[in-house]
């Protein structure tokens with residue numbers, strides 16, 4: 001097996017896939033090292049049909065809707081990954097064993113999968129505003145062309161409406177927006193009628209920009225409105241990071257090594273050694289390269305960097321958007337039949353921009369409820385199951401769920417810490433603490449109140465606010481904050497890891513601030529720029 | 539084998555409680571398979587509740603209603619919940635779960651079902667309290 005490459009990329013997720021693609025396009029010789037868990041159980045058994053047809057016809061649907069071990073019938077919902085459907089469970093497989101994380105106040109989700117969390121993300125794309133990019137530590141002039149390049153690669157659909165300043169901005173290469181489902185079109189119509197009043201309060205509603213294609217390209221078909229978005233990727237209309245990896249596998253200058261858990265790196269005069277523990281044999285293996293690009297996700301990078309610097313610093317800051325969701329009852333949809341052809345993705349987004357400066361904006365992504373199956377909703381009611389079923393069958397078309405993300409920055413009470421522990425696979429364990437200040441909690445509550453009031457005026461009556469534990473937003477950043485002084489445990493704005501000559505970081509570890517809007521599109525654009533800088537650097 | 543026949547019997551009872559019909563063998567078998575895999579364990583109190591529930595459909599409804607309010611994560615409800623999921627993910631019973639156009643007057647049925655649920659919970663609370671006393 002070849003163990004030496006010009007460039008090694010760690011991780012095949014949202015950022016790793018983009019770095020790998022950019023380097024392969026530049027014609028250099030690269031390898032991706034990844035644990036690379038794949039779905040072996042479900043991919044082949046989910047029919048390429050729409051949700052309703054499957055529900056009415058497929059005798060084997062229990063296998064994937066409930067899971068072969070019935071893991072899709074969630075009883076304890078506090079477990080990390082319990083919100084994933086059985087066919088998406090592979091995303092978090094092996095994480096407890098290989099990369100354990102222990103904390104009472106912080107419950108992050110991580111992935112060891114080919115494609116990483118980018119194999120199951122909700123596809124919401126947001127081009128950040130200048131003030132947001134400044135606060136993160138990124139230059140707008142460098143990010144704008146990178147956003148365009150990434151959009152071109154992954155395929156983004158959307159429309160320039162009131163939401164455009166918060167997501168699309170002047171993005172080029174945008175495909176036409178997907179069709180809006182009935183549940184949300186009532187909300188949108190209502191917004192358009194009361195727009196002036198709502199805009200005065202800082203509320204703006206518009207169509208989401210999504211990494212879903214509406215026109216066929218690159219062996220991917222246009223969205224088929226099968227409403228199976230949480231279960232399968234049969235038509236490949238939604239961008240998943242593993243698609244890039246599969247595409248690259250055919251190229252002569254690209255190698256994908258799975259079963260490789262990267263432990264640490266060691267720099268020497270000729271380049272970098274990458275120390276790997278193979279997950280198939282548990283043996284150690286050493287790869288070498290001229291330049292190493294880390295993109296195993298923010299917590300993964302923290303582990304590798306702390307080990308590589310011999311645990312000299314064990315505690316690092318971390319940022320994660322606070323998240324809660326609000327089931328609402330939309331009267332106008334009561335007792336209606338839900339259309340057969342639709343998608344389950346968040347197609348409408350509400351932004352709360354009180355100061356009208358596109359900074360510290362609150363965000364609520366709106367979803368309807370169907371394809372996650374009614375029994376999970378029935379469980380949330382305080383009624384007996386038999387009666388709850390009758391009531392929920394009637395109400396289900398009128399549920400609109402608002403998922404609220406808050407903007408977030410770091411503080412001394414938000415950190416992760418690496419502890420050595422001989423009982424784990426890697427000899428150490430990540431722990432952490434995530435506590436918001438009284439003031440932060442108050443600010444978030446006030447934002448939620450305003451969003452709830454706006455939802456109410458759009459005909460969506462909020463029923464209750466469900467807070468997920470910190471970590472539940474699945475947006476992580478800020479462990480090695482951007483800093484151009486080259487200090488250890490920081491990242492230069494060109495992506496180079498402080499204290500090293502040839503190690504770069506392409507994930508969100510450097511981001512000093514997290515806007516409420518999803519960060520992944522920006523992560524990918526930054527990864528694109530890091531790849532360019534790596535190449536510039538020789 | 540003996541366990542399986544117990545589970546098949548449970549499935550029949552629960553299915554009848556949840557949908558008001560006799561469910562098919564395929565769903566009963568899936569329930570038995572699920573029970574084997576999930577291996578739900580009962581405490582003494584839960585066992586006593588379960589024995590009452592399995593004897594009569596109306597007691598099952600009342601105890602479920604009371605637990606939904608007071609102890610939603612009680613393990614006896616996990617059995618009911620598992621069967622509910624199995625029935626939903628079966629092409630034979632989709633009409634009980636998928637949305638459809640209801641007439642305006644259906645809202646009165648919903649109101650009555652709501653009242654029945656509260657009534658069931660009130661009786662159920664009485665039953666579970668008496669079982670709790672016996673178990674202590």
Ligand SMILES: Cc1cc2nc3c(=O)[nH]c(=O)nc-3n(C[C@H](O)[C@H](O)[C@H](O)COP(=O)(O)OP(=O)(O)OC[C@H]3O[C@@H](n4cnc5c(N)ncnc54)[C@H](O)[C@@H]3O)c2cc1C
Pocket residue numbers: 010011012013014015016033034035036037109110111112113114115116117118119120121122123124125260261262263295296297298300304474475476507508517518519520521523
């Ligand atoms: C259900 C869900 C919905 C989401 N929705 C959205 C959304 O709508 N919008 C949005 O912006 N974001 C969303 N996200 C978040 C998004 O998925 C992440 O921000 C993004 O995937 C992070 O990219 P990454 O490259 O940093 O990490 P990941 O995508 O997680 O990739 C990490 C990769 O590194 C590998 N790896 C890790 N450690 C090691 C190691 N030591 N050695 C070797 N390989 C390693 C893993 O195998 C994996 O391939 C969502 C996430 C989930 C799970």
